[in-house]
Amino acid sequence: MTSTLTTFLSISNNYSKWTEITAAEPSVASQTEYYKANIGNITSADELVGDYKLFSYALTAYGLGDEVYAKALYKKVLSEGTDKGSLSSKLGKLGVTELAKTFNFEENGTSTTTSDAVQNDVVDLYLAQTLEEKQGETNEGAQMALYFYRNASKIDSVYDILADKTLLKTVYTALGLSEYTAAMNIDKQASLLSKALDLNDFKDPQKLTSFIAKFSTLYDSENNNTASDYVSALFGTSSSNGVVSFSVDLLSSVQGLSLGGAWR
Structure with missing residues (x-):
């Protein structure tokens, strides 16, 4: 199996090519064609949830595809917008918040689905999510790395990490923490992450890529x-007590990469 870091760098450095390949797959192309042809006709949360193909496409774009059965919940999410008292705000889950922000029927009414975000950004997100899931079929680590890189700049609080199982698993792995840490009290986990992480690092592409290399x-x-033995030899990494150290050559080469242009 190709190492996680090698796969991540290969895809992120050729992201447009990889998304084009994903978009051309028959099943993806068919679903995207249906979405583009019909989403503009939707004027309410009820109508969106009532069209399984459109609803499934939208949820998948935000990493929520396995929750397509929760129609009542998402009808409420899509109807209430993103105000402090809304369901999306209370749930505090990154994908749900982004979905509610894009499909904000409460604020934009019947014109919601005519926005560029709905017409085009959702398609880009769907392709990204599908690409990541395809990678996960052979290397879950690569899927996690790509997902984390794409979403890290949106993290404003450690609770955003705690509410997203993929973000959380990635962070705990990178920090060398046991999976059983997730069983701790939520506030204790938040305290632990607050001490271990500087969230501003995730908004810096160089530091973010270094974090993903560690993960x-x-x-x-x-x-x-x-x-991974090859990657360790190539980049000069070493491990002690669960903490990975990086050579100067690694940090220089990683920080010199031009990554994420399609995601920023």
Whole structure:
């Protein structure tokens, strides 16, 4: 198996090509065609939830595809917008918040689905999510790395991490923490993450890529991905007491990368 970091860098450095390949897959192309042809006709939360193909496409774009059965919940989310007392705000889940912000029927009414965000950004997100899921079929670590990179700049609080299972698993792996840490009291976890992380680092592409490099090496080590030995040798990483150290050459090469143009 190709190492997680190698896969991440390969895709992120050729992101447009990879999304074009994903978009051209027959099932993806068919679903995207239906979405583009019909989403502009939707004028309410009821109508969106009532069209399974459109509803499923929208949820999948925000990483919520496995919750398509929760029609009543999402009808409420889509109807209430993003105000402090809204359901999306109370749930505090990144994907739900972004979905409610884009499909804000409460604020924009019948013109909601004519926005550029609904017409085009949702399609881009759907392709990104589908690409990540495809990678997850052979290497879950690569899927997690791509997902984290795409969403990290949106993290405003450690509670955003705690509310998203993929973000949380990525962070705990990168920090060398046991999966059982997730069983701790939520506020204790928040305190732990607040001490261990500077969230501003996730808004810096260089520091973010370094974080993902650390995650990738630890993930491969924990999951017996032998390719990680090659990555460690190539980049000069070493591990002690669960903490990965990086050589100057690694940080220089990672920080010199031009990543994320399609995601920023």
